[in-house]
Amino acid sequence: MQRSYVIKPELGKSYPFVSHGKGIYLYDKEGNRYIDGCSGAVTASIGHGVEEIAEAMYAQARSVSFAYRSHFSSDAVEELGAKLAEWAPGSLNWSFFVSSGSEATETAQKIAIQYWQEKGYATKNRIISRWMSYHGITMGALSMSGHVLRRKRFVPLLADGPKISPPYPYRRPEGMSLEAYALACANELETAILRIGPEHVAAFIAEPVIGASGGAVVPPDGYFQRIREICDKYQVLFIADEVMTGVGRTGKPFGIDHWGVQPDLMALGKGMSAGYTPMAAAMATDDIIETIARGSGLIMAGHTYSANPQSAAVSLAVLRYVEKHQLVEKAAERGAYLLSRLRELADELPLIGEARGLGMLCGLEFVKDKKTREPFPLAQGVTARIIKRAFEKGLLIYPATGGLDGVAGDAVIIAPPLTITTEEIDELIALLKESIASVEQELRQEALLV
Numbered sequence: 270m271q272r273s274y275v276i277k278p279e280l281g282k283s284y285p286f287v288s289h290g291k292g293i294y295l296y297d298k299e300g301n302r303y304i305d306g307c308s309g310a311v312t313a314s315i316g317h318g319v320e321e322i323a324e325a326m327y328a329q330a331r332s333v334s335f336a337y338r339s340h341f342s343s344d345a346v347e348e349l350g351a352k353l354a355e356w357a358p359g360s361l362n363w364s365f366f367v368s369s370g371s372e373a374t375e376t377a378q379k380i381a382i383q384y385w386q387e388k389g390y391a392t393k394n395r396i397i398s399r400w401m402s403y404h405g406i407t408m409g410a411l412s413m414s415g416h417v418l419r420r421k422r423f424v425p426l427l428a429d430g431p432k433i434s435p436p437y438p439y440r441r442p443e444g445m446s447l448e449a450y451a452l453a454c455a456n457e458l459e460t461a462i463l464r465i466g467p468e469h470v471a472a473f474i475a476e477p478v479i480g481a482s483g484g485a486v487v488p489p490d491g492y493f494q495r496i497r498e499i500c501d502k503y504q505v506l507f508i509a510d511e512v513m514t515g516v517g518r519t520g521k522p523f524g525i526d527h528w529g530v531q532p533d534l535m536a537l538g539k540g541m542s543a544g545y546t547p548m549a550a551a552m553a554t555d556d557i558i559e560t561i562a563r564g565s566g567l568i569m570a571g572h573t574y575s576a577n578p579q580s581a582a583v584s585l586a587v588l589r590y591v592e593k594h595q596l597v598e599k600a601a602e603r604g605a606y607l608l609s610r611l612r613e614l615a616d617e618l619p620l621i622g623e624a625r626g627l628g629m630l631c632g633l634e635f636v637k638d639k640k641t642r643e644p645f646p647l648a649q650g651v652t653a654r655i656i657k658r659a660f661e662k663g664l665l666i667y668p669a670t671g672g673l674d675g676v677a678g679d680a681v682i683i684a685p686p687l688t689i690t691t692e693e694i695d696e697l698i699a700l701l702k703e704s705i706a707s708v709e710q711e712l713r714q715e716a717l718l719v
């Protein structure tokens with residue numbers, strides 16, 4: 270084979286070449302088939318090779334792919350904005366289009382800071398976030414991310430705000446009720462606000478369900494309701510990072526809808542265009558946009574590819590496809606089935622400490638000792654071994670390690686396309702079981718598992 274000049278995730282490793290995809294399956298050039306058990310990066314939510322999207326893409330490309338947003342708007346962009354306003358809760362009616370989840374969270378961060386400036390609060394510019402969170406990799410987004418492993422090399426350069434504990438029910442203090450735990454975690458926000466003074470806090474950002482840094486960790490009921498109360502009390506905006514949870518993934522239009530809470534800003538990405546083209550958005554309420562419109566009238570954000578008609582047409586076609594095939598409802602229904610099957614696995618296999626999730630966003634946490642919940646050190650690479658074994662057997666799953674303390678803890682995300690059938694879920698579970706059982710055996714042979 271020709272020498273490669275492409276920088277890959279793991280330098281020196283060779284990757285198979287993808288050939289094509291159909292539904293939940295991806296195929297490599299050697300003819301091997303893989304179940305896409307994590308929709309790539311929780312992205313390909315309508316499955317691969319959907320003709321309607323290819324047609325929408327082609328139709329837009331034939332008329333116009335790119336027209337700069339400072340010169341033109343377009344039907345595709347306006348219709349997408351209107352569709353998202355229909356989908357989003359409350360008065361979250363406004364979308365600023367970007368190309369990645371990192372740009373979306375960073376744009377939300379900037380809009381929040383600008384909002385307070387326009388209102389005359391020049392010092393309200395810090396963002397509070399949580400440990401065990403992931404909001405993206407650009408410096409602004411990484412500053413908000415509480416993903417210890419990803420931050421490590423850049424800490425001195427980050428524009429860090431305070432970080433509070435995430436709600437992590439599996440590892441809550443022994444004997445504490447979920448209700449009390451939800452309040453204790455949410456109340457950390459109040460403590461953090463008071464420590465630096467509400468006059469310095471622009472916003473609080475959180476993922477409704479913790480994704481890449483924890484493995485589908487679902488907060489207890491009451492948590493986000495209390496967060497909303499605290500934000501209102503201290504005039505702090507609440508940003509929901511829906512990059513992973515948004516557009517039906519959890520069985521509701523947006524993850525935060527499970528708790529009936531309305532954010533002031535929302536970041537979207539991934540499932541918004543389901544991997545067919547890069548597309549993401551920062552959404553804001555009427556109040557925020559009207560305030561900025563009355564003030565400077567200029568949003569201090571934007572990238573070359575912001576609001577390009579090509580990506581908008583694709584995203585619009587994806588949203589219409591989700592509606593037409595009732596994929597939000599299907600995510601709830603089949604996601605519940607997936608979770609029940611994962612819980613069966615957790616009962617059977619000693620390696621699985623917990624199976625959890627919401628809708629079609631599920632996770633498994635692996636432990637050394639099921640009783641004490643003792644984690645494996647990251648250095649033992651348990652997650653990497655399971656992912657590799659699954660890959661060899663034709664199943665793709667997504668790692669969610671290193672987020673909490675960068676030292677220990679193993680988790681994976683299981684989040685297939687929302688289109689998956691129950692038979693396909695059974696097929697996925699069979700491969701997953703074989704993969705985990707095989708790694709379990711290996712760990713016992715190395716005396717790493719008790």
Ligand code: PMP
Nearest residue numbers: 369370371403404405480512513
């Ligand atoms: N927020 C969340 C919740 C995410 O899961 C991700 C991606 N894993 C991002 C932001 C960043 O998105 P992107 O990789 O598209 O920049």
